Amino acid sequence: MRPARIATADTSGRRGSIVITRAPMRMVSATTPCMCARSLARLLRRHNLMWLNSGTRYSRIRSSTNPVSTTRRSPVSPSPAKRSAGRPRTPVLSADQIVDAAFSLARTAGPDGFTMAALARSLSVHPPALYHYFGGKADVVRAMRGRVAELLDVSGFDTPETTLVDAVLRWAHSYRSAFATHPAAIALLATTAIDGQERSVANYESITKRFVAEGWPVGGAVDAIVALESFIIGSALDTLAPDDIMSPGTAAPLAPTFSRAEALRSVKAAAHGVHPTDRSFDLGLAALIGGLPAALAAAVEAERV
Structure with a gap:
């Protein structure tokens, strides 16, 4: 009787088909170069081989009789890679x-x-x-x-x-x-x-x-x-x-003096290339600084009392 040949293969830990035979078996290890899935399936059918996923290393099992029964299991998807523990290398x-x-x-x-x-x-x-x-x-x-x-x-x-x-x-x-x-x-x-x-x-x-x-x-x-x-x-x-x-x-007619003063303020600011608020700041700061000596004298006098 023509012996049956059973091949096993491993691809990243996934399971393929499993063959159960009644006859005694002996295992011979061999290494087969990588090939595409379609070519591998054709080769296995030609030689009456069944295959299991188990990496790139292939093992052949020879039996004196044909397999009596076979059971095929569907491949199991690989588990997704887990995120490494600890803090990320680049701070968030x-x-x-x-x-x-x-x-x-x-x-x-x-x-x-x-x-x-x-x-x-x-x-x-x-x-x-x-x-x-x-x-x-x-x-x-x-x-x-x-x-x-x-x-x-x-x-x-x-x-x-x-x-x-x-x-x-x-x-x-x-x-x-x-x-x-x-x-x-x-x-x-x-x-x-x-x-x-x-x-x-x-x-x-x-x-x-x-x-x-x-x-x-x-x-x-x-x-x-x-x-x-x-x-x-x-x-x-x-x-x-x-x-x-x-x-x-x-409302300018209600405040003619203020209206004229405001208009002149804007004109003078534009003539000097500054904003009106800048002119107000300079004036106020000068007044404060100019008043510091008088404020100092008042502070010193207050300390004496």
């Missing part, structure tokens, strides 16, 4: 990315809509991802304040060769420009303590030391700084206004 977030998103959120959502949940949504992450970098909303706002503080020029206060007037002018103009870049964040920053924000605290230390060195009482130096800041922050908000915000429009 960074502190700078969160601060950038915070400024954008402050602009679009305003102070009331500025929450950790909203910030997480803007970054397409879950809120716990933010707490890996910041303890909460207050910490995010402090980081925003630090970003603004980096833009302030306080170098003049640490340089004895620079007069106090020039130091204040440089600081005030850089302060206004920094806040004008992020006007929507003003309300957040103005209502959050600077506690823990090292750069902001360092800036205030430089300014306070210089005011004290110029003769300001220690107890009055911060009052002078806050007075200047109040004007600067208000002027930063003013930069958002349109050039004609003070125009009386159709």
Whole structure:
């Protein structure tokens, strides 16, 4: 009787057909080069072979009798590769990315809509991802304040060769420009303590030391700084206004003097190539600085009482 030949093969652990025979078998191992599935099936049929998936190594089993029965099992799909455990090699977030998103959120959502949940949504992450970098909303706002503080020029206060007037002018103009870049964040920053924000605290230390060195009482130096800041922050908000915000429009006949003054203000600003709000800022800052000596004398006198 013609012996039956049974071949087994393995392709990535998948199972194919199984042959059961009653006759004794002996196994001979052999290695067959890779071929396409159709050619392999044709070869197996020609030699009365059945095959099992088991890699690229093939084993032949020879029997003295034909198989009595055969059972065929359908291939099993390989399991999908599991995602490796641990943190991704490339960080999904960074502190700078969160601060950038915070400024954008402050602009679009305003102070009331500025929450950790909203910030997480803007970054397409879950809120716990933010707490890996910041303890909460207050910490995010402090980081925003630090970003603004980096833009302030306080170098003049640490340089004895620079007069106090020039130091204040440089600081005030850089302060206004920094806040004008992020006007929507003003309300957040103005209502959050600077506690823990090292750069902001360092800036205030430089300014306070210089005011004290110029003769300001220690107890009055911060009052002078806050007075200047109040004007600067208000002027930063003013930069958002349109050039004609003070125009009386159709109500001009009701206020002829004001209407003429406003018209001349706009003309002069245009002639100098600046915005009307810039002229107002320069005038107000000069008035504040000019009034510092009188304010200093009053502060010193108050300390004596």
